[in-house]
Amino acid sequence: MRSRQAIALLALVGLFVALYLWLHALGFGGPIKCGASGGCETVQTSQWAVFLGFPVALYGVVGYLAVLIVALVSLRPAALVERKWNVMLGVLATAGVVFTAYLTYLELFVIHAICRWCVGSAVIITSMWIVSILSLRSPAIHTDRAVSPPPRDLPA
Amino acid sequence: MNRFYVVLTVLAVVLGITVFTLLRAGGGAPPAAAGPPPTVRDDGFRGYSLGQGSAPVEVTEYLDFECPVCATFATIQMPTIKEQLINTGRVRWKFRDYPLPIHKYSRFAAHAAQCAGAQGRYFEMQDQLFAHHQWAQTGKDPSSLFRSLAQAAGVDLNAYDVCMQAGRYAQRIEYSRQEGDSLRVDGTPTFFANGKKLAFRRLPGSDDFKAIADSIIAHAPTPKPRH
Numbered sequence: 512m513r514s515r516q517a518i519a520l521l522a523l524v525g526l527f528v529a530l531y532l533w534l535h536a537l538g539f540g541g542p543i544k545c546g547a548s549g550g551c552e553t554v555q556t557s558q559w560a561v562f563l564g565f566p567v568a569l570y571g572v573v574g575y576l577a578v579l580i581v582a583l584v585s586l587r588p589a590a591l592v593e594r595k596w597n598v599m600l601g602v603l604a605t606a607g608v609v610f611t612a613y614l615t616y617l618e619l620f621v622i623h624a625i626c627r628w629c630v631g632s633a634v635i636i637t638s639m640w641i642v643s644i645l646s647l648r649s650p651a652i653h654t655d656r657a658v659s660p661p662p663r664d665l666p667a
Numbered sequence: 668m669n670r671f672y673v674v675l676t677v678l679a680v681v682l683g684i685t686v687f688t689l690l691r692a693g694g695g696a697p698p699a700a701a702g703p704p705p706t707v708r709d710d711g712f713r714g715y716s717l718g719q720g721s722a723p724v725e726v727t728e729y730l731d732f733e734c735p736v737c738a739t740f741a742t743i744q745m746p747t748i749k750e751q752l753i754n755t756g757r758v759r760w761k762f763r764d765y766p767l768p769i770h771k772y773s774r775f776a777a778h779a780a781q782c783a784g785a786q787g788r789y790f791e792m793q794d795q796l797f798a799h800h801q802w803a804q805t806g807k808d809p810s811s812l813f814r815s816l817a818q819a820a821g822v823d824l825n826a827y828d829v830c831m832q833a834g835r836y837a838q839r840i841e842y843s844r845q846e847g848d849s850l851r852v853d854g855t856p857t858f859f860a861n862g863k864k865l866a867f868r869r870l871p872g873s874d875d876f877k878a879i880a881d882s883i884i885a886h887a888p889t890p891k892p893r894h
Contacts, residue, residue, distance in 0.1 A: 516671050523675060527682035531689055539690050543811055553815045558801070586671075624815065 512591055514646035518600055518639050519582035522575045525635040529571030532628055536566035545627055553624035559617045567614065571632060574610075578603050578639065597646045604640040611636050696810045699834025700778040707841045714843070715789045717749065718759035723887055724860060724880045726758055729765035729847045731855040732776035732796050733803045736870055740856055741797040747873035757880050762793070764843040765855050772802070772809055777840045779813045782830035783822045791820035 535543050536555060545551030554560065560567055581603060585596030611633045618625055714727065730737045752758035764781075766773040776796050783792030795816035796802075802809040810831075817827050830836070847857070851864065858865040860879050867875065 519675065520678065523678055524682065527686050531686045534686070534690060544689050545811065550815060551811070553812065553819075 512586065514642050515582050515585050515596070515600070517642050518604070518646075519579055519586065521635050521639045521642070522579035522582055525632055525639070526572065526575035526579060528628055528632050528635065529568050529575055532568035532632075533566055533572050536560065536568050543628070550624040551626040551628055554618055554622055554626040554629060557622045557624075559614075559622060570610065574603070574607050578607070597643065601640075601643040601647050604636065604643040607636040608640040696772065696775045696808055697832045697834065699837060700782075700831045701772065701775040702837075703774065704834065704837040704841050706838065707845060708838045709842055710839055712839055714761040714763045715784055716759055716761045717790065718753040719756045720759065722753075722756055722759035724752075724758045724883045725761060725862075726876065726879075727761045727763055727859040727862075729763045729843075729850075729852045729855060729857045731765055731767045731770060731773045732780065732793075733770035733773035734767065734855045735800065735803065737856045738797045738800040738803070740870060741793070742800075744871070744873050744876075748876055751873060752876060752880055757884065758876070762789075763847065764840045765847040765852050765857070766840065766844055767855060770803075771806070774837075774840060775809070776813065778831060778834065778836055779817060779827075781836035781839060782827050783817055783820055785830060785835070786822050786826060788817075788820045788822050792817060792822065795820050 532543075532555070543551045543555060562570060578600065581596065581599055584590060585593075585600065590596055614629060615633055618629060730741075748758070748760070753760055764777040766777050780789055780792045780796060783789055796813075799812070799816060802812050814824060814827070818824055850859070858867075858871070861883060865871070865879065
């Protein structure tokens with residue numbers, strides 16, 4: 512349960528980071544707040560800031576929102592014992608890490624600029640991935656009714 | 668209410684306020700550099716030049732940094748012109764600013780180039796502004812981007828910031844624009860060769876300038892031999 516809560520909190524932070532970058536990409540708020548380096552503008556205005564016709568930050572918004580929803584759903588009392596939610600969170604976090612690795616590669620070796628917001632997002636998604644993988648490795652709680660012994664009537 | 672959901676709600680509110688504050692803070696182009704100055708003074712500056720002072724042909728280009736045609740010319744035609752005409756000593760190329768009023772950030776970009784020029788980096792900054800011309804299509808405030816472009820051009824950002832905030836070259840840029848008006852510049856890029864306005868039906872290429880340079884050099888009076 513703790514791991515799912517941690518993932519939900521991380522996803523919430525990541526969602527707002529991505530939301531800020533997406534709103535900036537849409538033209539809200541003037542120049543991006545990125546410290547003195549200015550790398551964020553270079554990254555955000557490069558040709559790689561758009562992926563399949565949409566701003567990269569939008570994929571972050573959708574991804575983090577998906578993780579947040581799944582994590583919250585998995586925290587329902589009925590879902591707490593179901594291992595499939597751990598698997599689902601692990602799959603989502605892995606997809607996020609792979610996409611982030613690709614974006615980080617572009618920043619370092621193609622664009623040659625580092626965006627602090629992107630680094631922040633990379634740290635969040637990596638932490639989320641580690642937590643989700645660790646939760647997958649932890650022993651599962653099984654309450655499969657099909658194999659549970661049927662309740663017996665106590666002898667009078 | 669479960670403590671976790673309290674933490675989650677508080678965090679969401681804090682993050683929401685933070686993002687809202689970041690977006691509201693705005694920032695943006697300093698008006699002194701982005702807008703026309705209230706007065707105009709001639710500081711004697713007549714544009715940055717590429718090429719040798721002894722070149723027989725001087726081409727003056729009135730340009731607008733936000734103009735896509737200027738960017739196309741700078742990135743596609745200029746490399747050949749530099750190689751074949753400027754570096755060979757046949758042409759000297761002078762750049763003058765002509766920020767068009769329809770372009771929101773062209774004066775600001777011209778100012779960024781002038782501030783870079785104050786540090787001996789005008790041409791590097793010009794290359795950056797034209798090579799990363801996406802800024803001109805987004806309509807977004809490019810002040811942060813220009814800082815990173817200036818950095819890439821080798822400009823000291825502290826001096827650049829002071830220059831931009833003060834709008835140090837706003838009058839110079841406006842003087843150049845008014846000079847263009849007086850010469851009947853009606854669009855960008857507009858070219859003059861040895862003071863004569865050049866008319867093209869389309870965006871000229873390096874071959875057009877080669878032909879013009881050849882023609883001027885061929886008709887130039889040859890110095891008489893001394894006896």
